[in-house]
Amino acid sequence: MRAGELAMSIEDRFAVSSWSVHRLLGTTHPHDLESHAVPPAQPTFGPGSITLLDLPAQVAANGLKRLEICSFHFPSRERAYLAELKHALASAGVRLQTLLIEAGDLSNPATATRDLDWIAGWVEVANEIGAEHARVIAGKQKPTPEALALSAKGLNELARRNAGSPVKLVTENWFDLLSAPGHVNRLLDVTEGRIGLNGDFGNWSAPGKYDALAQIFGRASLCHAKASFAAGAIDADDYGRCVDVAEAAGYEGPYTLIFDSESPGEWEGVAIERALIRDRLAAAA
Numbered sequence: 001m002r003a004g005e006l007a008m009s010i011e012d013r014f015a016v017s018s019w020s021v022h023r024l025l026g027t028t029h030p031h032d033l034e035s036h037a038v039p040p041a042q043p044t045f046g047p048g049s050i051t052l053l054d055l056p057a058q059v060a061a062n063g064l065k066r067l068e069i070c071s072f073h074f075p076s077r078e079r080a081y082l083a084e085l086k087h088a089l090a091s092a093g094v095r096l097q098t099l100l101i102e103a104g105d106l107s108n109p110a111t112a113t114r115d116l117d118w119i120a121g122w123v124e125v126a127n128e129i130g131a132e133h134a135r136v137i138a139g140k141q142k143p144t145p146e147a148l149a150l151s152a153k154g155l156n157e158l159a160r161r162n163a164g165s166p167v168k169l170v171t172e173n174w175f176d177l178l179s180a181p182g183h184v185n186r187l188l189d190v191t192e193g194r195i196g197l198n199g200d201f202g203n204w205s206a207p208g209k210y211d212a213l214a215q216i217f218g219r220a221s222l223c224h225a226k227a228s229f230a231a232g233a234i235d236a237d238d239y240g241r242c243v244d245v246a247e248a249a250g251y252e253g254p255y256t257l258i259f260d261s262e263s264p265g266e267w268e269g270v271a272i273e274r275a276l277i278r279d280r281l282a283a284a285a
Contacts, residue, residue, distance in 0.1 A: 008252065010281050010285070012065065012066075012254070013253070013254045014254060014277070015098075015257065016059060016062075016067060016256065016257045017258055018052070018068065018070050018100075019070050020259040020260070020266060021055070021267070021270075023046065023266055025051070026045050026048020027042060027043055027044060027045075027047070027048050028072045028073065029041055029042070029072050030072065031102065033111070033114060034114070036077070036121045037077075038075065038076055052075065053085060054088075055069075056088045056091070058267075059092065059094050060093055060094055064274075065094055066094065066097040067089070067094050067095070067096055067097060068100055068135075069096065069098075071100060071122055074125070077121075079128065086128075096130055097254065098131060098132065098256075099126040099129070099133070099134045099135070101122040101123070101134060101135060101136050101137070102137075103115075105137070105141065106119070106139045106154030107138065107140065107147040107150050107151040107177050108147075112154055115154075116157060116158065122134065123136075123161070123165075123169070126167045131167055132168065133170050134167050134170070135222075136170070137171070138155065138171040138172070138187060139151040139178075140176060142177070143176060143180070148177065148187060148190075151177060152187055152191055155187070155191050156191055156194060159194035168196055168221070169195050170196040170197055170198045170221065171195055171196075171197065171198065173197075179204070181215035184216045185219070196219075196222070197221065197222070199222070199223050201226050201227075202228075210241060210245050213245045213246065214248065217245065217250070217251045218249040218250040218251070220253065221253050223254065223255050224256050224258050225242070225257055225258060225273060227258075227269075227273050227276075229263070229269060231263070232261075232263040232264045234276065236276060239276055239277075240280055243255075255277050257273045257277075
């Protein structure tokens with residue numbers, strides 16, 4: 001267990017992302033990295049049946065206490081709206097575990113300065129609404145030494161700007177830049193603890209997926225636990241093995257349930273993922 005952390009109960013080790021119910025939310029707000037304004041809503045997944053302000057109550061009704069919100073699900077960054085969202089979370093008894101900042105490329109020399117400022121603006125939003133973490137994309141370029149160094153420079157600058165804040169910055173094993181465990185560990189080393197890791201089950205694929213995950217999950221404080229579904233049925237073997245690998249590596253944090261399939265329904269899929277992990281953790285206890 002990491003210093004200063006208390007053991008979490010099995011039931012407290014579950015979160016859900018707004019992405020897992022993106023069909024219920026329906027609309028998104030595509031990012032404009034040239035501006036800090038929120039663009040008009042787009043019916044990306046249809047008109048939706050709930051709003052973001054409705055989501056905390058739905059999370060609680062489904063027996064969960066932790067939520068992650070994608071930046072493109074925010075219809076506004078105005079302080080009045082953020083206060084409404086913060087109140088909705090508090091009223092539902094739901095913790096905002098992470099604000100997922102879903103754009104920007106700190107590893108591209110053509111956009112790194114612009115994107116750094118844009119991401120920093122979203123970190124300010126994370127602070128405003130009481131998020132525990134802000135997840136930042138490390139970069140999308142090929143993992144050359146130059147690209148990794150540029151990403152580390154940007155991440156360190158974000159950490160400097162966020163110094164003294166309770167919001168913890170994390171990145172993720174995602175896109176070309178962090179497509180292998182060696183690149184992930186190198187970036188974590190050079191940021192010297194200022195940037196944490198959100199490990200993701202679904203961003204890497206076989207062969208070698210499980211060995212690669214084993215090399216990073218000992219450093220992860222968060223996890224995106226995404227399962228594969230086919231015709232409404234979960235790939236239990238793959239999902240269970242990913243959990244086993246994370247636990248064996250020493251992972252002790254929450255599992256954010258990521259559902260992204262046409263069937264079954266979104267909350268049903270989240271419940272299936274949760275039950276599988278719960279049973280796996282209980283059997284190992």
